[in-house]
Amino acid sequence: MYSSELDNFLIIVNKNKIHYPFEMSKHRRLNFTLAHEIAHIYLKHYELPDKYKTEDDLYIEELEADEFAGRILMPESKISTCNFTSLENVAEHFNVSEWAVLKRLSNLKCSHLRFSKTFLVCENCENAEINPKDSYCKICGMFLKNGTRGVTTMKYDDGFKISENTMKVSICPKCGNSVIGESDEYCPICGQYLFNECTNDCGGCHTTAPGNARYCPKCGNVTTFYNSNLLPDWEPTREALLNKMEFEENLSSTSNTAEDIKDWDTMGFTLFLEGYTLLSTLLENSTAKQCGETLVVYVKDTSIKDRILNCKNVGILTSMAKSQFKIAVNDIKITALQDFYPVAPEPVPIDDGDIPF
């Protein structure tokens, strides 16, 4: 109700019916009820008194309030990527009742998610890239017997690309050198070991790990890349990835498009052919995403970002990308994953001697 005295809205709750903190599904229903009532206020449903509305009008207002509450409490991007180990776990995660989860799924027309195959998710770091044979989480090193029924998932896509044939990187993770011979174990330029391996030599593990693995999935020891500080700790990375998601969501909030631009690597070649050699070199290893009307280009680190921004021709990139990938963008943002870290990780010193500029 509206109080003219306080010039504020009051939502009155019955103290005898509230059991806080909510332990049972039916008690968590209050969160949805509150969000629903806030929706009526926010959507200005009170402006016209009920007596002037038809039954249909009132029914539509209720649907609107339900939808509003659902979007606040269970954003589509979050609930659609959930691991439905059980309805109860998911409801508990969003702090709503099981009924609210079911309703939200049905409104989103994805009730099937509830019965889709569940997968293994590390309960500690939310990593969902888990091989059933793994004993330890490759991202946080937790012994997986301690819990693989995480509800939400996180994609740690900050690793280095490893060739399936050679099991090693084809671009040096430290200096960016791409001239690597088939038999090379170390980078010919900077001496960096090119395999991401378990460092447990004495135990004779020698497991080769994926390019984003901080820990050996078999024995839980640190990997060579993590040991050489090429991969940052998982906790700040998780925070950075969440910040990055928020940044993309804000950019695309009006149009709801945040899509990876496939074959972005061909852009470098086009730039090269057009004579923009420096820009083409700087964009090596970059990825790009269309977020609403903005083209977001992710580069390895802040120093590369600054050098791109200093390029006179950076403006040309939007129009070239527009015609090459047939996308409708008006703006470009050059971004480094580093920018999203709570405290920027120590940059890996880059030996510029060999990169032609």
Ligand SMILES: [Zn+2]
């Ligand atoms: Zn209502």
Ligand SMILES: [Zn+2]
């Ligand atoms: Zn983990």
Ligand SMILES: [Zn+2]
């Ligand atoms: Zn190197």
Ligand SMILES: [Zn+2]
């Ligand atoms: Zn190992």
